[in-house]
Amino acid sequence: MxxxxxxxxxxxxxxxxxxxxxxxxxxxxxxxxxxxxxxxxxxxxxxxxxxxxxxxxxxxxxxxxxxxxxxxxxxxxxxxxxxxxxxxxxxxxxxxxxxxxxxxxxxxxxxxxxxxxxxxxxxxxxxxxxxxxxxxxxxxxxSIYKMEHIFSNQTFTEIEDEVSYIWNCFEGEHQYSVEHELTFFVLDEKTSQYSRFDELHKQRTxxxxxxxxxxxxxxxxxxxxxxxxxxxxxxxxxxxxxxxxxxx
The missing domain is CATH 3.40.50.150 (Vaccinia Virus protein VP39)
Structure with a gap:
């Protein structure tokens, strides 16, 4: 990736x-x-x-x-x-x-x-x-514990002036795996507008x-x-x- x-x-x-x-x-x-x-x-x-x-x-x-x-x-x-x-x-x-x-x-x-x-x-x-x-x-x-009990089906957020994000975690397609869906909002200092981009990250243990x-x-x-x-x-x-x- x-x-x-x-x-x-x-x-x-x-x-x-x-x-x-x-x-x-x-x-x-x-x-x-x-x-x-x-x-x-x-x-x-x-x-x-x-x-x-x-x-x-x-x-x-x-x-x-x-x-x-x-x-x-x-x-x-x-x-x-x-x-x-x-x-x-x-x-x-x-x-x-x-x-x-x-x-x-x-x-x-x-x-x-x-x-x-x-x-x-x-x-x-x-x-x-x-x-x-x-x-x-x-x-x-x-650890397997972290994948199944800390990440799986959880949402994490952070809101700051320059960068904010929403981080959703879902159970992955394989055993002991997760998919991280991340949406970022990043401030462009020149325009004072926020741009959005999305990422999908897959992890497996x-x-x-x-x-x-x-x-x-x-x-x-x-x-x-x-x-x-x-x-x-x-x-x-x-x-x-x-x-x-x-x-x-």
Missing amino acids: SYGDFAYVYDFLMQDVPYDRWLEFFQRKADAYKSSGEKVMDLACGTGELSIRLAKLGYQVTGVDLSEDMLMVSSEKANKENVQLSLFQQNMSQLEGLGLYDVITVFCDSLNYLSSPQEVQETFKRIHDHLQENGLFLFDVH FTENDYLLWLNEAGFDVLEVSADFSNEKPKEESERIFFVCKKK
Whole structure:
């Protein structure tokens, strides 16, 4: 999928998203598993919020995203922050030719945009191919609980002077999937008029056992499975599941 106009209001929508907690999670796991390497791929990097934070810490960061618009925003922000990012437009399930990395991340439930088991399996294999020996793969996904009890059949709204939105969530066509229908109203400062655009985003998750099986098949040792930025194992009402994996 391509985010189109969505890229330019994405940071507004994500303004309360805890990027610093993902950064802290990254640092904690890199230290725990003694990943001293500096080369990091931030896969599905979006508008570069995490990539820029990593670059400021001295990592050599490559950001990869499917959306050209997202990458343009990332580049603009990196220039403004005076940090160096290497940016590439690729589909994560078709990742190729970008060299080897010490750590690869897929955070902020980006993996949930893959619509089939085959896409997830292929993504794991491509990531494995782009990691150094014993390299780390860190990612998170929405839990089944979140899909079924927090998203499904819910509506979220935000009204601000410059950007407002209505976000409706519906049960998707697959098990453990949702469809996000988003309607945005964005103020044009030149005309003082609001323009409307609509987006449809589909997300799907799978069981923890599915992910564990596919990671093993792709050549990973799963070092940890935890929930909600903690070191605790997932519980029935956990919302975000984290995996820490090492290339065999």
